[in-house]
Each structure stands twice: as C-alpha cells, then as structure tokens.
Amino acid sequence: MKKFCSLLILSALTLLGPGLPAWLTAGVIPAPEDILGFKAGADYHLINYQQATDYLKQLASVSNRIKLEQMGQTTLGLPMYYAIISSPENLARLQEYKDIIKKLSLGQAASPQEAWRLAAEGRAIVYIDGGLHATECAPAQHLVQLAYDLVSGEDERTKKILNEVICLLVFANPDGMNMVADWYQKNLGTPFEVSSLPYLYHYYGGHDNNRDSYVANLKETQNISRLVNQDWYPVVLYNHHQTAPFPARIWLPPSSEPTNPNVHPLIVRWQNLIGSAMGAAFDSEEKDGAISRIVFDTWYPGYVTQVVDSHNIISILTETALYRYATPRFYTVRDFPPEYQDLTMSAFYPSPWKGGWWRLRDAVDYCLTASKAVLETTAKYRQELLFNKYKMATGIINRFEHEPPYGWILPVSQSDPGNLAVLLNRLMLLGIDIYRADEDFNCDGVSYPRGTFLIPSSQPFGLFAKNMLEEQHYPDLRKYPALWQGLVDTKKFEGAPLEAYDMMGWTLPYQFNLQVKTANTPLKVKMTRIKELDFFQAKVEGSGSGAYLLDHSQNASFAAMNRILKANGKIKWAKKTFNHHGQNYPAGTIIASGLSRDFMEKLASSLKIKIQALSSSPVVEAYEIVAPRTGLYQSWVAVEDEGWTRYILDEQEFSYRVIHDAEIRAGNLAASYDAIILPDHYSIELLINGYPKGTMPPDYVGGLTTGGVNNLKEFVRRGGTLIFMNTTCDLAAQEFKAPLRNILAKAKAEEFNCVGSILQAEFDLSQPVAYGLSNPQPIIFADSCAFDLYPSFTDKNIPKVIGRYAGDNLLLSGWIYGQNLIQQKAAVVEVPVEKGRLILLGFPVQYRAQPRGTFKLLFNSIFYGTIKNSSGQKG
Ligand SMILES: [Zn+2]
Structure with a gap:
C-alpha cells in the first residue's frame, strides 16, 4: 500500500512538472487541485473515478483521519472503494463503534438504560454518496472536496463532526462516473459539448439503478446493501441527486405525499428535522433557492433512500440544480415558469432563487453545504439518534408480537423454486432474518410441513419484510386534501387521479409468482434461523438416458x-x-x-x-x-428497458447480438436473425427519428427511419419473429398494420391511469409463448397496452390472443383507475404475417428485471422464432 502511494505521489509530481509542490514540502494535506490540476467542480472539468480514488488514496497516505476500504466490484469489474472519515481516535476504535451501533440497530441492548449508555458511548455512522445517476455530475465531484474539507479542516465545526460522527463516503456508480467523464471530455469544445450520453450510464440499469434497491439485481446495489444492512448500520444515509424542480436550486426533505406506511414515525420526524436544518444552513450561508415538500414522495421503496427508511435508517434525498455536465449556464427570471417569476416567498421555499450563473462549482458548493449540515445535525444529536435506533428496533419487535401480520409462510414447494431462492437470498442480503420450521405446524387453519420457510414480522427490520411481502393499497390523494396540507388541489385534479412519482404496487411474491401466506395469528412453531439455502432438488431423477x-x-x-x-x-x-x-x-x-x-x-x-x-x-x-439467432435493438436514445432485457438474457445465458439503427437501416435482417426484440421506448417518434441532426455527434443521429421499419417488415415477411415490448406495441399497430388497436393509446388521465401496479392476467397455456406460466398469473402493468382485435377478411393474419387482463379481481397490488377499460382485453397477442409473425407483449414482462414470474413470455417468444416449421412431429 505504501509503495503504491509513493508511486502515486511520483506520478502526481510528474504531472505537476519540476519543483516540489508546497503541500508536499510543508507536510500538509493536498487539496484536490494540488493533485488534479483543477478544482473540484471547475468549469469544463470532470474528475473520473480513477482520479477520485487515486486522490482519496493520496489523502489516506498522509492523514490519519481517513481510511479507504473496498466493498466489492462494479458490474464492469472496477473495485468499489469507499472512504471512512473520522477523528484518528475514532478510526482506531472502529470495530468497537461498529459493534455498538449494530447492537442498538438490532435492538439487542439489555434494557433502555443500557441502550442510552451505549448511545452515549457510541459514534453515529453517516453514509453519504454521490454519482448514482452519473450524468448528475456534482454529487460525485463534491465527495472529493468533502473528503478534503473533513480531512484538512481544523475549525471547531469540523472537529465536532469528526469527534461525533464516522462518515462513509461512497461513489455509488463508478462505471458511470467514468463513462460520463469520457463522453464529456470527448465532446468538450465541440458543438456536442452538452449532448446526451448515447448509452446507459449503468451497463444494465441506467437511471433505474435507483429503482433496484429492494431486489438488488445489480452488483452495486448488492455492495451498498451489504455495507449498510450487514456491516455499518448507519444512523443516516444521504443519497445525492441533481434534478431540482426548476428554478429551485436544491430540493430537500420534507417530502411530498404519499408517505410509505411501513416506516417508523421517528424516521419521518427526523427526515423533516434534518431537512429543515439543512434548509437553515442554506439560508445562513445566503445560498438561495432551497425548496421542499413538492414532487418527490416516499411511497416507492425501489430507491436507495426509501429502502433504508424501513431499515430504521434516516434517509436524506436531495436534488441539486443541474445544467449539463461541467458547462455553466446563465438564467434570468424570464426563463422561470410563470408561477415562479414573481419570486413569492413560501413556507417550503422561503428564499426564492433570483437567477444568474449556475456552474458545476455552484452545484458542488450546494452539495457541500447540504452534506455538512447533515453531518453537523447528526453530530449535535448523536446520542438521541443512536438511542432511536434501539427504540425503533425494539418498538417493531414488540409491535408484531402483538399484532398481525405475525409473519409470512413460504412453502418450499413452488412452481419455480429458483424464484423462491432469489427472494430469500435477496431478503437476507437486505438484513431480513429467515427461518425454517423445525416441525409440522398449523397457522390460520392451514397445516404446513416441517422445513417450511418463515419470516416473522417481529424482527428489527420487520417493516421492510412487510413492505415487500404485503399488497400495496395506494391512497387516492384526491379524497383527503386536508391531510396533504395544500399539496393536492382537488380542483386541479378534478376527474383525474394524482399519479405516484413511481410504481404504486410492487408486492414481491406476485412479481416472483410465489405462493406466500400471511400469518394472521401468531406463529406457534419451533423454528431455526438459516444462513444459507439448501432446499434445492438439484439432481437428475430416474434411471435411463433416452430423454x-x-x-x-x-x-x-x-x-x-x-x-x-x-x-x-x-x-x-x-x-x-x-x-x-x-x-x-x-x-x-x-x-x-x-x-x-x-x-x-x-x-x-x-x-x-x-x-x-x-x-x-x-x-x-x-x-x-433450434437455437434462435437473436437480435436486441439498442437505440442511441438509451432506454433502461433495453438494459434490463440484456440483464435477464445474460442471466439465462441467451446468445444475442445488440443491433443499432445502422444495421436495421442496411436491411437483409433475415440473413442474420430469427428473432428481433424491440424494447420499450420513450415514444414511437423517438424510436423512428432518434436524435435530430445537430444535437449529437453524427454517429448517434437518426433512428430506425421509415426505411428501417420497412426492413423490419421484410424481416417478418421472410419468416422472422419481431417482439414488441410494452409501449412499442403501438409501432406494431401503427406501422405494421396489425389488425388491432391499443385502447389506451389515446386514453386521457381522467379516463384511465395505472402507472405501475400488479394486475392479474389469464393465459392460453396451450400456446408456446405462454408455456410455463400460471393461470391466472400476476403481471406488472406500467403505462401498458390493452388491445381490441379487428375482424379479418382473410384467415392469413388473424391475431391469436395469448393472454388477457382478468375480468374479476384485476388489481392485485397498487392502484388502477378506469379498470373497466381493460378488463378481459387482450394483453399478449401473436399476429401472423406471411412466413413470420409479430409478438406483442403488451405489458412489461421483464420490468426492471423484477417480475420473475413473467420473464418466460419473452424467453418463449425468442425460441418461438425457430419452431415455425415444426409441427405434428412425434417426440
Ligand atoms: Zn438522480
């Protein structure tokens, strides 16, 4: 390590040219600009992940206030480092402080008195990250400056923070940080300096890396989850973003509504308190434009922040203002939306921003103010906050000893035991204790065999288990305007429901198609906690080798x-x-x-x-x-759905090629492919037209084009299978003249609304595309399609309905408005076209790689492409 660091110093010296720099000769701490040659957040400069971690290693080599540790690898194989910053005395006793906070977090102190004593003795762990959304550049850049400020600061404020708090600094998406820095560097000074990134900034998840937290499909999510839920148990987790509601300069808690019900009230109170303290810090430093209480709600637990709320960790989300990368921008009040132009002061926006220059460094400074306010407030209330950990854990443990749900019962026998294994493994990763029954037992009048899996609610993070396993009942916000304190103007939404910021229902047993029962009476059975799963019947049964x-x-x-x-x-x-x-x-x-x-x-x-x-x-x-030759379309207008499709194809070891516009525009696709997948896209127009000329470097301009669409038609006529995912089904109706209509294509919000819920569908299990599904089968509906089929004059292209939305019991979890529009309507359809076919998957069968119960609709569709000429053969 030492040798490595001195090499780094040498390489830094080479960069700086002849003569020893002041920081080295004086034995002082090097500032980022001393090493990098520019200030963190300087105009037209982005620090990449390599530079950032090299700098942190440099700090660790000269200071006893910082240590660097690795928490795993990224998806693309980089080591994922995080910095631990505190006083040298605290760093020397890290294990002791980890033990204390773990004991409090798990409610293991012998009494409230002992907990209060431990809280006095312990230190508050605060997790702060940056760069999860890599094009939101300031947060990752600010971490470098924050590390320097904390490591070098000699003022009272810094010392108080270092004495009371152990701070973890995390680069949440290192791969993306490098991608964005490379892309910006390449285009800097050209007409494309602020052009969009033409690919996802997380290899699989893109922006959805902040929708992955409760299932932890991505390596980065898994690393962070292990760090938070098994290693450090922070008091506060602060996840930085950079999409403030314009013209505000930063969005802070308190949040908008609705509030997730599976969160301890103390979490909500402290979010509000810390958020308000952050707001006060901004106004005390005369940094205008901090806003709260609008736009961002806490309903959906896929976020890095919301998932930890039900782990009794106070999450703080902020959204600092962003222009693009490191390029500055000037704003006048006339650029603001009309309602902000008169600069009216309000309770949650008391210092309206008045316009002016906005530079990356301004955003970095706002992030610094915000992070330091979080650290300072945590330092101030350290003992109370540590004691609260104990209060919340024991409160939840006690609550579910006396009230339902007492737990969940997960039978070993499931249609896909692999899905049960994924669920249990991910819940364990996220800090949930899983048990197996040591004996046969009875609950709510049903008997279960020995070996059945059990998840009692009475455990420190029981609210998280509840959040994942129960059905969601999204509140109709229009019904309780007084409760939302002016946030909901019923007149504005007259006739139209108020959408959630993200999904309204996510119940994992439905998504994974698992039979899971709620225990409505106490679980009276001997059980043993398990550390790993070993229930698989992973073997070849029976003799013979004929088939x-x-x-x-x-x-x-x-x-x-x-x-x-x-x-x-x-x-x-x-x-x-x-x-x-x-x-x-x-x-x-x-x-x-x-x-x-x-x-x-x-x-x-x-x-x-x-x-x-x-x-x-x-x-x-x-x-x-026959092994299908599969193509997956990847637009330069990058969409997460394409990334998640790659994720599930890679997971099940499909061979496929990624196809770009140019290949489709070139034609003769039948020579190379049997099946082509068109992932869900922002819009049909963007799919066809792509980025307009002049907005992107020439390689990334233009979409499929009409010519490309014609080539896809020819591909189908010659025997190809073209698979449309969710909203791209509209392309099948519009351009491929499929004899059907998406009823929802033009539905208004006051007629129909369902942006992310779990519904029930029925399938024709005799059709190959539906093989392996259940009937009925839970599915995800998210801005999806419902088809009316047109009568046909020939029998050549009569669509086959493979699946329909249920008539009764349509909604399983979440919310739907205007359900009568889609009941019993077609959801999955095959349309024969000459030698080939279109397959329309009208709902997102692989949404964020989460609904494991419906992945096979895509897998079957891919294989289906090569069984076209086979029929009637004896097996
Ligand atoms: Zn973001």
Missing part, C-alpha cells in the same frame, strides 16, 4: 436449454399434456436428448434444477427447437 424432462415453469430451464443447444443437444417442447409411466406432464414440458447423463447431471447441479431422466423419449407431439 430428459425439464420443467418449463422454471426460469433456470432456459439457461439449461441454451447450454444444451450450445452443446449440440436436442430440445423439444411437448405440444400437449402427456402421461409417461403413470406421471402426468403439462404442455410445454421440455424434452432434451442427445447428451450424456453426466452432462445433464452437471446441468442439474450447477443450475439447481430437477431433471427427470427417461429410458426412452415420451410419445407426444412436440415442437422442435
């Missing part, structure tokens, strides 16, 4: 099929239910052959699936499956 049967309802079966096809094995899908040696198998059962038993056994154990061996092939009509 192997795999269950179509398991996602891992698709990885198995992909491996089998790569190894030149054979795959068939049974067309009908069949019986083999007294055992019934459903339509869609996967029949594999042509590979050794040894291969199949390795497959079973590595993918944790059960495979049934047969001595001979079952007699049943079957489709033959």
Whole structure:
C-alpha cells in the first residue's frame, strides 16, 4: 500500500512538472487541485473515478483521519472503494463503534438504560454518496472536496463532526462516473459539448439503478446493501441527486405525499428535522433557492433512500440544480415558469432563487453545504439518534408480537423454486432474518410441513419484510386534501387521479409468482434461523438416458436449454399434456436428448434444477427447437428497458447480438436473425427519428427511419419473429398494420391511469409463448397496452390472443383507475404475417428485471422464432 502511494505521489509530481509542490514540502494535506490540476467542480472539468480514488488514496497516505476500504466490484469489474472519515481516535476504535451501533440497530441492548449508555458511548455512522445517476455530475465531484474539507479542516465545526460522527463516503456508480467523464471530455469544445450520453450510464440499469434497491439485481446495489444492512448500520444515509424542480436550486426533505406506511414515525420526524436544518444552513450561508415538500414522495421503496427508511435508517434525498455536465449556464427570471417569476416567498421555499450563473462549482458548493449540515445535525444529536435506533428496533419487535401480520409462510414447494431462492437470498442480503420450521405446524387453519420457510414480522427490520411481502393499497390523494396540507388541489385534479412519482404496487411474491401466506395469528412453531439455502432438488431423477424432462415453469430451464443447444443437444417442447409411466406432464414440458447423463447431471447441479431422466423419449407431439439467432435493438436514445432485457438474457445465458439503427437501416435482417426484440421506448417518434441532426455527434443521429421499419417488415415477411415490448406495441399497430388497436393509446388521465401496479392476467397455456406460466398469473402493468382485435377478411393474419387482463379481481397490488377499460382485453397477442409473425407483449414482462414470474413470455417468444416449421412431429 505504501509503495503504491509513493508511486502515486511520483506520478502526481510528474504531472505537476519540476519543483516540489508546497503541500508536499510543508507536510500538509493536498487539496484536490494540488493533485488534479483543477478544482473540484471547475468549469469544463470532470474528475473520473480513477482520479477520485487515486486522490482519496493520496489523502489516506498522509492523514490519519481517513481510511479507504473496498466493498466489492462494479458490474464492469472496477473495485468499489469507499472512504471512512473520522477523528484518528475514532478510526482506531472502529470495530468497537461498529459493534455498538449494530447492537442498538438490532435492538439487542439489555434494557433502555443500557441502550442510552451505549448511545452515549457510541459514534453515529453517516453514509453519504454521490454519482448514482452519473450524468448528475456534482454529487460525485463534491465527495472529493468533502473528503478534503473533513480531512484538512481544523475549525471547531469540523472537529465536532469528526469527534461525533464516522462518515462513509461512497461513489455509488463508478462505471458511470467514468463513462460520463469520457463522453464529456470527448465532446468538450465541440458543438456536442452538452449532448446526451448515447448509452446507459449503468451497463444494465441506467437511471433505474435507483429503482433496484429492494431486489438488488445489480452488483452495486448488492455492495451498498451489504455495507449498510450487514456491516455499518448507519444512523443516516444521504443519497445525492441533481434534478431540482426548476428554478429551485436544491430540493430537500420534507417530502411530498404519499408517505410509505411501513416506516417508523421517528424516521419521518427526523427526515423533516434534518431537512429543515439543512434548509437553515442554506439560508445562513445566503445560498438561495432551497425548496421542499413538492414532487418527490416516499411511497416507492425501489430507491436507495426509501429502502433504508424501513431499515430504521434516516434517509436524506436531495436534488441539486443541474445544467449539463461541467458547462455553466446563465438564467434570468424570464426563463422561470410563470408561477415562479414573481419570486413569492413560501413556507417550503422561503428564499426564492433570483437567477444568474449556475456552474458545476455552484452545484458542488450546494452539495457541500447540504452534506455538512447533515453531518453537523447528526453530530449535535448523536446520542438521541443512536438511542432511536434501539427504540425503533425494539418498538417493531414488540409491535408484531402483538399484532398481525405475525409473519409470512413460504412453502418450499413452488412452481419455480429458483424464484423462491432469489427472494430469500435477496431478503437476507437486505438484513431480513429467515427461518425454517423445525416441525409440522398449523397457522390460520392451514397445516404446513416441517422445513417450511418463515419470516416473522417481529424482527428489527420487520417493516421492510412487510413492505415487500404485503399488497400495496395506494391512497387516492384526491379524497383527503386536508391531510396533504395544500399539496393536492382537488380542483386541479378534478376527474383525474394524482399519479405516484413511481410504481404504486410492487408486492414481491406476485412479481416472483410465489405462493406466500400471511400469518394472521401468531406463529406457534419451533423454528431455526438459516444462513444459507439448501432446499434445492438439484439432481437428475430416474434411471435411463433416452430423454430428459425439464420443467418449463422454471426460469433456470432456459439457461439449461441454451447450454444444451450450445452443446449440440436436442430440445423439444411437448405440444400437449402427456402421461409417461403413470406421471402426468403439462404442455410445454421440455424434452432434451442427445447428451450424456453426466452432462445433464452437471446441468442439474450447477443450475439447481430437477431433471427427470427417461429410458426412452415420451410419445407426444412436440415442437422442435433450434437455437434462435437473436437480435436486441439498442437505440442511441438509451432506454433502461433495453438494459434490463440484456440483464435477464445474460442471466439465462441467451446468445444475442445488440443491433443499432445502422444495421436495421442496411436491411437483409433475415440473413442474420430469427428473432428481433424491440424494447420499450420513450415514444414511437423517438424510436423512428432518434436524435435530430445537430444535437449529437453524427454517429448517434437518426433512428430506425421509415426505411428501417420497412426492413423490419421484410424481416417478418421472410419468416422472422419481431417482439414488441410494452409501449412499442403501438409501432406494431401503427406501422405494421396489425389488425388491432391499443385502447389506451389515446386514453386521457381522467379516463384511465395505472402507472405501475400488479394486475392479474389469464393465459392460453396451450400456446408456446405462454408455456410455463400460471393461470391466472400476476403481471406488472406500467403505462401498458390493452388491445381490441379487428375482424379479418382473410384467415392469413388473424391475431391469436395469448393472454388477457382478468375480468374479476384485476388489481392485485397498487392502484388502477378506469379498470373497466381493460378488463378481459387482450394483453399478449401473436399476429401472423406471411412466413413470420409479430409478438406483442403488451405489458412489461421483464420490468426492471423484477417480475420473475413473467420473464418466460419473452424467453418463449425468442425460441418461438425457430419452431415455425415444426409441427405434428412425434417426440
Ligand atoms: Zn438522480
């Protein structure tokens, strides 16, 4: 480490030219500009992740107030570092302070008196991050300056912070920080200096890296979750962003409504208190334009902030004002929306911003004021805040010993045990204690066998489990205007419901298609807490090696099929239910052959699936499956849906190629592809036209174009399968003249509204695209489609309805307005076109890689592309 650091100093010296810099000779702490050659937040300069961590390592080599640790790797393989900053005395006793805060957070102090004593002795852990949304540049840049200010400051304020607080500084998206710095550097000084990034700033998640927190699909989310929920148990978690409601210069708590009900009231109180203290810091430093209480609510737990609220951690979200990257911009009052032009003072916007220059450094300074106010307030109330950890944990533990839900019961037997494993593993990662029943038991009149999984609500983060496992009932904000204290103007929303900022329902058992029961009476059963999962029947059952049967309802079966096809094995899908040696198998059962038993056994154990061996092939009509040549369209107007599609394709080991506009515009797609996926997109216009000329470097201009759409039509006519995801289905209706209509394409907000809920759908399980689904099946609906089919004069392109929205019991979780518009309407449709077909997946089957129950609609559609000529064969 020492050697590495001295090398760094040497390389920094080389950069600075001859003569020793003042900071080195004087033995003082180097400022960012001493090492980087420019100030953090300087115009036209962005610090990338490498520079930032090199600088922090430099600080750690000369100061005893900072340590650097690694918390894992990023998606693209970078080490993910975080800095621990506190007084040298605190840093020397880190383990002791970690033990104290863990004990308090888990409610393990022997009594309130002991908790109060521990709170006096302990130190407050505060997590501050930057750069989660990488194009929001200031927060990551500010971390570098904040580290310097804390490490070098000798004033009373800094010393008080260092004595009372242990501060964790986290670069939340290192890959994205590098991508954005590279892109900006490349275009700096050209007409494209402020052009948008043409790809996602997280390899899979893009902006949705802040919608991943409760499922933790992404490595970065997993690293942060481990850091927060298993290692440090911070008092406050501060997640910086940079999209303030214009013209405000920073948005701070208190939040808008609705408030998530699975949060301890003390969390909400302290968010309001710390937010107000931050506001006061801005006005005391004469930094105008801090606003609260509008736009950002705390309903949805996918955010980095909201997920920790139900872990009894006070989350602080801020949104500082942003222009673009490190380029400055001048604003006058005339640029403001009309309602802000008269600079009216109000309770949650008491110092309106009056316009002027806005530079990256201004945003960095606002972030610094905000971070320091959080640290100072935490330092001031350290003992109370630590004691609150104990209060909240024990409060929740006690509450659910006496009131329902007492817990959740998760039977081992599920249609896709892999989904159960993902759910339990992710909940454990997020700090939830999972148990197994040591004996058979009965709850609410139902009996369950020994070995059943149990999640009691009575545990420190029980509210988080509840938040994930129960149904959401989104409040209709129009009904209680007084409760929202003027936030909701019923007249403004007359007839039209008020949308949530993000999803309204997310219940994980529905998304994962798992049978999970709520315990409405106390769980009276001996149970043992588990550390890892070992319930899989990962083996080949039965003797023989003539054929192997795999269950179509398991996602891992698709990885198995992909491996089998790569190894030149054979795959068939049974067309009908069949019986083999007294055992019934459903339509869609996967029949594999042509590979050794040894291969199949390795497959079973590595993918944790059960495979049934047969001595001979079952007699049943079957489709033959050939490895599909798959293309995934990637627009230069980057969309998260494309990234998440790659995520689930990679997870199940699909081979595919990413296709850009140029390849589609060039045509002859049938020569290279059997199936092409068009991910959900912002709009059909953007999909076709892309970025206009002059707004982006020439390589990234223009979309599919009409010519490209014609090439896609030709691809379909020649036998290709074109898969439309969610709103891109409108392209099928408009451009491909599919004989159907999306009823919701022109529906007004006062007629229909459902931006993110879980609904119920019914599927025709005899059709290959629906193989492996349940009936009914929970699905996610998010600005989705519902189709009316037109009668056809020929029998050539009559659409086949594969799935419909339910009539009764349509809404499972969240909220829907105007449901009668979509009840019993088609949701998934196949439209034959000459030799090929369009498949319209009218709802997001892979939304943010979360609804594991419906991924197979996409997987089946991909495979379906190569079974077109197979029929009536004996298996
Ligand atoms: Zn953001």
